[in-house]
Amino acid sequence: MNPIITAFANGIKKSGVELSNIVVVSDIPFEPEIIKDLGVDFFHVTRGRAIAFGTGLKLGNPDLKIVAFIGDLMTLGGNHLVHSGRRNMEMLVICVNNFIYKEIAGTTAPSVSSPSETGKKFHGTGGFSAFSTFEKPFNAPHLANSCGAVFTARWTAMHTNELTNSIANALDKRGFSVIEVLSPGPNFYKDINQINSELLDFYYKNSITKNNEDTRNVEITPEEKIITGDFTDKEKSPFIDTYNAQLGKILGDKFIPHGGQSGRD
Amino acid sequence: MKANPRDVNSGTYYMDGDVASGYGALAAGCRFIGGYPITPSTEAAETFARIAPKAGAVFIQMEDELASIAAILGASWSGVKTMTITSGPGYSLMMEAIGLGAMIEAPFVILNIQRGGPSTGVPTKTGQADMMQSRWGSHGDYEVIALSPDSPQELFDYTIKAFNLAEKYRCPVMIMADECVGHMSEKVVIPPAEEIEIEPRRLYDGPKEKYLPFKPDQDLVPKMVKAGDGYNLYITGLVHDEKGYPIKNQLEKGKRQKLPTRRLVDKIRLNADKIIELTEEGMDDAEVVVVSYGISYRVAVRGIEKARGKGIKVGHLRLITVWPFPDKKINELASKVKAFVVPEINYGQIVFEVERCSHGQANVVLVPHGGAGVHNPDDIAEAIEYAAKEKKKIRKVIEWKTRLEKFVFEGGCKLNK
Numbered sequence: 295m296n297p298i299i300t301a302f303a304n305g306i307k308k309s310g311v312e313l314s315n316i317v318v319v320s321d322i323p324f325e326p327e328i329i330k331d332l333g334v335d336f337f338h339v340t341r342g343r344a345i346a347f348g349t350g351l352k353l354g355n356p357d358l359k360i361v362a363f364i365g366d367l368m369t370l371g372g373n374h375l376v377h378s379g380r381r382n383m384e385m386l387v388i389c390v391n392n393f394i395y396k397e398i399a400g401t402t403a404p405s406v407s408s409p410s411e412t413g414k415k416f417h418g419t420g421g422f423s424a425f426s427t428f429e430k431p432f433n434a435p436h437l438a439n440s441c442g443a444v445f446t447a448r449w450t451a452m453h454t455n456e457l458t459n460s461i462a463n464a465l466d467k468r469g470f471s472v473i474e475v476l477s478p479g480p481n482f483y484k485d486i487n488q489i490n491s492e493l494l495d496f497y498y499k500n501s502i503t504k505n506n507e508d509t510r511n512v513e514i515t516p517e518e519k520i521i522t523g524d525f526t527d528k529e530k531s532p533f534i535d536t537y538n539a540q541l542g543k544i545l546g547d548k549f550i551p552h553g554g555q556s557g558r559d
Numbered sequence: 560m561k562a563n564p565r566d567v568n569s570g571t572y573y574m575d576g577d578v579a580s581g582y583g584a585l586a587a588g589c590r591f592i593g594g595y596p597i598t599p600s601t602e603a604a605e606t607f608a609r610i611a612p613k614a615g616a617v618f619i620q621m622e623d624e625l626a627s628i629a630a631i632l633g634a635s636w637s638g639v640k641t642m643t644i645t646s647g648p649g650y651s652l653m654m655e656a657i658g659l660g661a662m663i664e665a666p667f668v669i670l671n672i673q674r675g676g677p678s679t680g681v682p683t684k685t686g687q688a689d690m691m692q693s694r695w696g697s698h699g700d701y702e703v704i705a706l707s708p709d710s711p712q713e714l715f716d717y718t719i720k721a722f723n724l725a726e727k728y729r730c731p732v733m734i735m736a737d738e739c740v741g742h743m744s745e746k747v748v749i750p751p752a753e754e755i756e757i758e759p760r761r762l763y764d765g766p767k768e769k770y771l772p773f774k775p776d777q778d779l780v781p782k783m784v785k786a787g788d789g790y791n792l793y794i795t796g797l798v799h800d801e802k803g804y805p806i807k808n809q810l811e812k813g814k815r816q817k818l819p820t821r822r823l824v825d826k827i828r829l830n831a832d833k834i835i836e837l838t839e840e841g842m843d844d845a846e847v848v849v850v851s852y853g854i855s856y857r858v859a860v861r862g863i864e865k866a867r868g869k870g871i872k873v874g875h876l877r878l879i880t881v882w883p884f885p886d887k888k889i890n891e892l893a894s895k896v897k898a899f900v901v902p903e904i905n906y907g908q909i910v911f912e913v914e915r916c917s918h919g920q921a922n923v924v925l926v927p928h929g930g931a932g933v934h935n936p937d938d939i940a941e942a943i944e945y946a947a948k949e950k951k952k953i954r955k956v957i958e959w960k961t962r963l964e965k966f967v968f969e970g971g972c973k974l975n976k
Contacts, residue, residue, distance in 0.1 A: 303581065310621055313729065314788070314789035315787050317786045317787055319633070320912060330791075330793055330804070333791055334791070335786045335787060335790065335791065335793075336792060336793045336794065336795075336796065337633070337636065337663075337786070337792070337794045337795075338793075338795035338796060338797065339629065339632070339656075339659055339796060340629070340655050340656055340659050340796060343626070343629035343656065344632050344839075345624035346621065346622075346625065346627075346629035346633070347629040347630065347632060347633035348620070348633060349593070349619070349626070349629075349630045349633065350591065350593060350629065350630030350631055350634035350635070350641070351633040351634065352633075353591055353617050353619060353630070353634055353635065353637075354590070354591050354633065354636075354637025354638060354639045354641070355594075355633070355637040355639075355785065355786065356788055357787065358637065358786060360786045368649075373622050373623060373625075374622060374626055376622070377621075377622035377626070383672070400821075418821060453834025481958045488618075496594040532653060537617075539610045539785035545612060545613065548612075548613045549612050549613065550614065550615035552611065552615070552617055553941065
């Protein structure tokens, strides 16, 4: 976890965003102690609802820069991901993917690859999955991209510089951005799956960087190398701008644009 | 503090309860509603969505109720007044986050226009069966405030009061109206802004470095700040200390810690007398007291008239605040009267609270109704008559067999007997 927070801290510095405007929202699995020292506001909410909570924060005060660190992104948080992409809600989502639910005895996440002979190392075999998994996994960057995200990327926790740059770029973007970070889970996952080298290294060495790759091609499979890189980078009007434009058009003078003189009484 | 004239559409209107509540929310200073449409509450959200942009407030249709409630909690901590609007199934979906709201002490309001039945139930008809869910719906210990308006005018007035209570006590406040009240059209007077009293947020104004988000004031409620104002907030649904930091690690190490849950409960229980609003009528010489709320109050008025016509001395206690429950009041009455009669549109919820508080001193009669309609006032009148005559102390809630129950369960039309 710590390398990701370090990249996040450096990313903030590198971007043009003011530290006190940043609000980090996370759900249950993500609760790092070191966030206390970062100088940002931090909200730790119910499972999977970080994006929805962040949406409220953003609409309550459009000056805030919301960063959602999520573990349950594609399960409990799935619908919020889909719709925030559709709305282009201005927010950076950092999906920390360790293929399992760390806090719940290694239960498998929906990002785990389906099994094959060579793919044993990716299988969740703890928790609910004593017999390995057989379901198709989500391809997070592709899912986000298809829903309308303006920025998607995937890095491993070892890609410190690349991740830092991605975070800095995403923070400067106005729109819904999703960065997937592959990060090792707890040690027992490693043991179960007989990965002898350190997982951190393992992900890093098994990855290949292909910037601007079509997100359709970046699914994580046991057979091939993990594709990392900045995949999507496009411009689209963010939610609040679209909202202001639409209502301004209809209501004319009667409309008080949001984020302007709107009442933070 | 007075309401902002920009938010108040003063005038005299003929409107339904849902619409009145939408106007009430804006007048109270609500700046954000995240909602998901559900019958019979939709008109309230529609109204707010229509009038809010002209006052600088925002309505967003979220992807579901889970998102709606999470969003209003976030917006609440960003510094604005917030509400969500729902009914039965949507209310059930919100339960988990209500606990979060109580834990992070975000002021917020939920308008629940109750419908009939469990599950999808009777979406377009009335019910009062979510009363216990409001109180106990989310897991763990916490307290809420629930109000029960009985008319469109009250939906306007008590929506404002709900916001004021939420800001004052920083707890979940529910407006537990029912479909009848929500869809009933009556005269509603929206007063001028200077006549509307609104409670501003209790903002912290001391030195920044000394701020503790969960350090209570004398009335047990802490002061708040806004996210993004540089307070380095750490707000979590985990059990936390005054700084907001989780105390699970300390607890695991066996250190004694003051648990904040006690205060979440106490800040409502110890302030209950200040919160509770009741109306009493004909209590002085009452032998029987009817305890009612919401639409059942208005139906009971007719039932009581009929019973009084037969010479029975009946008092009427109306619960405007249902939670916290007026324990003291009911207990005090129980020592003076023969019986309580509780008409409600469910098979027994608030009646058990009345029984609990009467401590066996008075009989307690439930006049049930399965929902999708209101009581026949004759049933209430007959239950009062029975309660006045009954000499034995019956140590359980007596369920009055209403016409509808007889009709449904005894398989024949005995309505005209």
